Each structure stands twice: as structure tokens, then as C-alpha cells.
Amino acid sequence: MAETFVELADTLVLGFDTIDFLHTLTERCVELLHVGAAGILLADQQGVLNLVAASTERARLLELFQLQEDEGPCLDCFDTGRPVGCDDLGAAPQRWPRFAMAARAQGFAAVDAVPMRLREQVIGALNLFRTSPGPPSEDVTLLAQSFANVAAIGILHVRALWQSEMIAEQVQNALDSGVTIQQAKGILTVRLQIDLADALSLLRTHARNSNQLLSDVAQQVIDGRRASST
Amino acid sequence: MSSERLAKVLGYLAADAASHGAEVSSESACDAGVRLAGVTGVQLTLMSGPDRGESRYATDEVGARLEELRFTLGEGPCADAFRTGVPVLAGELDTGPNHRRWPLFVPAALEIGARAVFAFPLRSGAIRMGLLVLHRTRPGAMTHEQMSDTQVLADVILSLLLDELTRVQVENNTLLADMPLRRAEVHQATGMLSVQLGVSVEEALVRLRAHAFAEERPVIDVARDVVARRLRLTPEARPDPA
Incomplete structure (x- = not known):
């Protein structure tokens, strides 16, 4: 027999909190991409980047570090709208020497950042921190971009109802x-x-x-x- | 928790699209929905009223034909879901109560191979925007988990679709009003019949549908015949589907 269900309280997307959602997304990202940690920086109305979510405290510190020192992959990624990264934070010379040192102190060996886009506009960046050096697999790169895309859609979904x-x-x-x-x-x-x-x-x-x-x-x-x- | 549910669904869509080297889109989300919801096929229709719907995508032929049945017959779980604004789930179509509830739709749906139909309305605030219709070729109810996932999936697909439509509008510098209709011939034929039969356009559409039903053909095929002037309905010839 056909059943009609009206009980949607559990699934209604209208009420949920954007930051909560993005935080959960970073955790999913870590699980699915097998990276050490993930963080998301998002631009506000004035185009200033803010930390909105990080999967771990270490990732949170590194995101804050980038914002404070005005240096790091997430910022370059946001500015250029292109993926950037470093496969070995221990090699020399470093594009972001202060960030590289801080990241290694937190136990990370490599970093990737992919842009989050809403239509043509870059609205933020997703940072992935890896614990061993080397280039990311092609799967991970694709998946990371896909994650950044859905994060942007999630924001669209919530912010612009x-x-x-x-x-x-x-x-x-x-x-x-x-x-x-x-x-x-x-x-x-x-x-x-x-x-x-x-x-x-x-x-x-x-x-x-x-x-x-x-x-x-x-x-x-x-x-x-x-x-x-x- | 809803944000976890959304993250789960989005994560699933991201992983699925990436595994195909594709970007997440309303279409890729329908494709991913097949596995997420454990169904045979998923179909997406954009609507502004029961008579005004545009099929945007179907993962399989059965899905496309279910939408055709909704449009031709004006009854069934999909029609009910759009009318009431709540999901209508039929884990087994072939039951006595369902045959009584949808006497035209159920036999027709079984005929094309659908045994279970799950119709989720797409809503943007108070506006009913269309339907996400899932079907199975074997009977079986959805689990609570699948229902909750599909509800979120439907919301995400609507966001994606609206975003895509807006993007097309921005990129081509066109108005949404120029959006090509996939059922254009049906509406053209409706206009033609209204003059030929001397009736309102609403009545003309009823006649067109009734003819398609009686001939067991898709409305769009009959409409093409009318537009090509291969077929002309006469005022007295009015098969009654009821």
C-alpha cells in the first residue's frame, strides 16, 4: 500500500547551520580522501577570508596561521582561483616558508588547496593536509575538487534560500x-x-x-x- | 542530524561524480541517487503545474515513461506527490488498494516494468517546483535511511538544477523565458486543437491526452502527428479515459 509520510523534521535542510554542515564535510573529506586533516576558508561579503571549518584542532591552527601570517596555500588558491599545493613541505626552497615550518610542526608533510566556486566567483578554498610527502593520487585531486564543489553548493543551498x-x-x-x-x-x-x-x-x-x-x-x-x- | 545527513549525501555525490571524472550536476546526482536510494532508476521533472512539466533527466527508459504516464493520465503517485507536496511512496504498486486508488496508472506502470514508485516533490519554500521520481522493477519498500537520504537528495538536486538554469541564463546572456521546452509540440498541438475543436486550451489538452490514452501512445507522439497535420481530432470523437 502506498504510504505518505509527512514527518520530515529529521531531513529538512532549511534549519541546519552552515558551519555545522561544513565541519561535518571536512570530517567526511578526511575519511574519504584518506588525508590527515582538512579545513575550509570562506570569504565574507567584503571578500575577506575567514576560517569556517576544520576537521581537527591542528588543521584549525594551520588555517588560522595562514590568515594571521597572510601566507599559505589556501590564500594563494583563493587569490588565483586555481588548485595549489606542496608535495613536500620539508624540501627547499619553500613557496610558503613560515607556513611550511608550522605545518611540519603539526606533523604534516604535504598540503593541497582547491578553490570553492559558486558560478564564476571563487568564494573560498578547501585545504587538505597529508601526513606523508609525495604527489596526491589523481583520484584524490578529483575528489577534492568535487568536495569543494559540493561544499559550495551546500553553502548556496543554505545561504541563498x-x-x-x-x-x-x-x-x-x-x-x-x-x-x-x-x-x-x-x-x-x-x-x-x-x-x-x-x-x-x-x-x-x-x-x-x-x-x-x-x-x-x-x-x-x-x-x-x-x-x-x- | 540534518547537517550530517546533508554532508553524507553531498559526500556521496562528490565521490560518485569524481569516480566518473565528472562534476556534480543535477544529472550526475540523479545517477548517484540510483545507488544511494537502492532503486532501479531516477527521473527528474521541473513543473509549474500538473499540465506544465518538463522532464529534465531520466536515468533509464522506465523512468522516462513513468513521467509520460503522469502527464498522460494525470493520476498516480507522482501526480499525488505534486498535488499534495509530500512524498508518496508505493513500495508495491500491484495491490488492490493501489489499483483502486490509481486505476489507470497502476496497470500502465506495471506494463512498462515498474513495480515500486517513490515520488518526492521538489520544493523551494512554498513553491512546488517539480518531482524526483524513483522506481524499482521489483517490489520493495524504502528503508527509513533511504527515505531520509532521498529527501535530502531531492533538495540538493533542486538547488543544482536552479543553479544550472541560472548559469545558462548568465552565460548565454538570455532570459529564462527563452528556456526551450521539451514538450513544445504538446503545447503547440493543444493550441491547434483548441481552434479545430472550438474548445478552450485546457479542454484541448484533455482531448489530446484522452486520444493518446485510447491509442496507448505517448502524448508527445500524438502531438507530433497533430502538428504535422497527420492527425486531426474531430469534435465528436472523444474517447473517455475514465
């Missing part, structure tokens, strides 16, 4: 007006014995000449107000 509701309305209007225009085209092809392309140009011309929206003209055709006199 009002915005997505606005988009939702636009999409619905687009669907509605699309349907209306197609129906009006169909009506005109029969009434005027013309083809679909001509029906559309007729609607367009009339919309332009009368300074109306195409979908409004289409609605008038459906309402029968304009009959076949066009």
Missing part, C-alpha cells in the same frame, strides 16, 4: 510563458493557415510593435481577444 526562491519563481514563470507561447503558436497556425515559424514571428512582431511581452501577446491570443485579425 531567498535567492533560490526568487530563481524558482523565475523558472516557473519561464515554464508558464513557454507553454503559453507554444499554445498561441498552435492556435495561429490553424487560424491563419501558416507554419509554426511564421506564427512565432507574427507574435514577435506584434509584441515589438505594441511594446508588450511575447508571453502577454501569446496570452491574448489564447484569450481570443485578438482573434485572427492580426
Whole structure:
């Protein structure tokens, strides 16, 4: 028998806290990517990076270190919008000498940072800390970028609910007006014995000449107000 | 906890997309949903009303045909989920109560090979945006875990889809209003029939559907015949699906 369930309190995404979510995501990242630790820096409205989540206290310290010293992979990654990293924090010379020293003191040997993007904009970076040196496997690189992408989507999901509701309305209007225009085209092809392309140009011309929206003209055709006199 | 659930689902989507070398998208999320929810197929429809829906993606043919059935018959778990705004889960379609509840949909769905249908409404705030429809070719209820995951998956897929639509709009510098409709012929045929039969567009769509149902053909096929003027419905010929 079909069952309907209304009990969604457990799964509603509206109420959850962004930071809590990102923290959980860094933990998942560590599990799935087999890295030592992970952290996320996120830009605020002014474009200033802030630490929002870290899987461990050591990672948290290193993220804060980068922000305070204004040096490190996460910052470069955010600035350039490209993945950056260092496969051996013990080698010389170091791109980020102070950061490398701090990271090694926390027991890390390699680091990667991938950008978090929302549409075209870089909104933050995901940092992965590894305990042994060497290049990351291709899987890990792909997965890390994928994680950064979903983290961004998660933020979109939470932060911009009002915005997505606005988009939702636009999409619905687009669907509605699309349907209306197609129906009006169909009506005109029969009434005027013309083809679909001509029906559309007729609607367009009339919309332009009368300074109306195409979908409004289409609605008038459906309402029968304009009959076949066009 | 909901943030853990979301992290779990997103982590799953990320891992799945990465294993295919793909980016997470509404489509990749549907593909991943098949395994996450333990189903045979997943199908995604964007809607602004029961008669105004656009299938965006289906992982398999059965999923695509289930959406066709929803649109043709206007009944079934998918139609109910959209109308009520809550998930409608039928772990076994082939039961007496389900045959009585959806007398047209159930036999048609069984015919195309679906034995279980789980319809989740996509919602953005108060706005009903469409449906995520999962099906199994063998009967079996979803576990509570699968239901909760799918609920979150549906929300994420809607976010992805809205983001993709907006992105297309920004990249092509077009308006969403220019979004191409995949059922364009159905609406064109509806307009044509309304003139030919002298009825409202709403009534014309009912006639089109009834004809498709009687002929056991997809509405879109019949619509294409009408648009190509291979088929002309007459005012008196009105098969009644009920």
C-alpha cells in the first residue's frame, strides 16, 4: 500500500547551520580522501577570508596561521582561483616558508588547496593536509575538487534560500510563458493557415510593435481577444 | 542530524561524480541517487503545474515513461506527490488498494516494468517546483535511511538544477523565458486543437491526452502527428479515459 509520510523534521535542510554542515564535510573529506586533516576558508561579503571549518584542532591552527601570517596555500588558491599545493613541505626552497615550518610542526608533510566556486566567483578554498610527502593520487585531486564543489553548493543551498526562491519563481514563470507561447503558436497556425515559424514571428512582431511581452501577446491570443485579425 | 545527513549525501555525490571524472550536476546526482536510494532508476521533472512539466533527466527508459504516464493520465503517485507536496511512496504498486486508488496508472506502470514508485516533490519554500521520481522493477519498500537520504537528495538536486538554469541564463546572456521546452509540440498541438475543436486550451489538452490514452501512445507522439497535420481530432470523437 502506498504510504505518505509527512514527518520530515529529521531531513529538512532549511534549519541546519552552515558551519555545522561544513565541519561535518571536512570530517567526511578526511575519511574519504584518506588525508590527515582538512579545513575550509570562506570569504565574507567584503571578500575577506575567514576560517569556517576544520576537521581537527591542528588543521584549525594551520588555517588560522595562514590568515594571521597572510601566507599559505589556501590564500594563494583563493587569490588565483586555481588548485595549489606542496608535495613536500620539508624540501627547499619553500613557496610558503613560515607556513611550511608550522605545518611540519603539526606533523604534516604535504598540503593541497582547491578553490570553492559558486558560478564564476571563487568564494573560498578547501585545504587538505597529508601526513606523508609525495604527489596526491589523481583520484584524490578529483575528489577534492568535487568536495569543494559540493561544499559550495551546500553553502548556496543554505545561504541563498531567498535567492533560490526568487530563481524558482523565475523558472516557473519561464515554464508558464513557454507553454503559453507554444499554445498561441498552435492556435495561429490553424487560424491563419501558416507554419509554426511564421506564427512565432507574427507574435514577435506584434509584441515589438505594441511594446508588450511575447508571453502577454501569446496570452491574448489564447484569450481570443485578438482573434485572427492580426 | 540534518547537517550530517546533508554532508553524507553531498559526500556521496562528490565521490560518485569524481569516480566518473565528472562534476556534480543535477544529472550526475540523479545517477548517484540510483545507488544511494537502492532503486532501479531516477527521473527528474521541473513543473509549474500538473499540465506544465518538463522532464529534465531520466536515468533509464522506465523512468522516462513513468513521467509520460503522469502527464498522460494525470493520476498516480507522482501526480499525488505534486498535488499534495509530500512524498508518496508505493513500495508495491500491484495491490488492490493501489489499483483502486490509481486505476489507470497502476496497470500502465506495471506494463512498462515498474513495480515500486517513490515520488518526492521538489520544493523551494512554498513553491512546488517539480518531482524526483524513483522506481524499482521489483517490489520493495524504502528503508527509513533511504527515505531520509532521498529527501535530502531531492533538495540538493533542486538547488543544482536552479543553479544550472541560472548559469545558462548568465552565460548565454538570455532570459529564462527563452528556456526551450521539451514538450513544445504538446503545447503547440493543444493550441491547434483548441481552434479545430472550438474548445478552450485546457479542454484541448484533455482531448489530446484522452486520444493518446485510447491509442496507448505517448502524448508527445500524438502531438507530433497533430502538428504535422497527420492527425486531426474531430469534435465528436472523444474517447473517455475514465
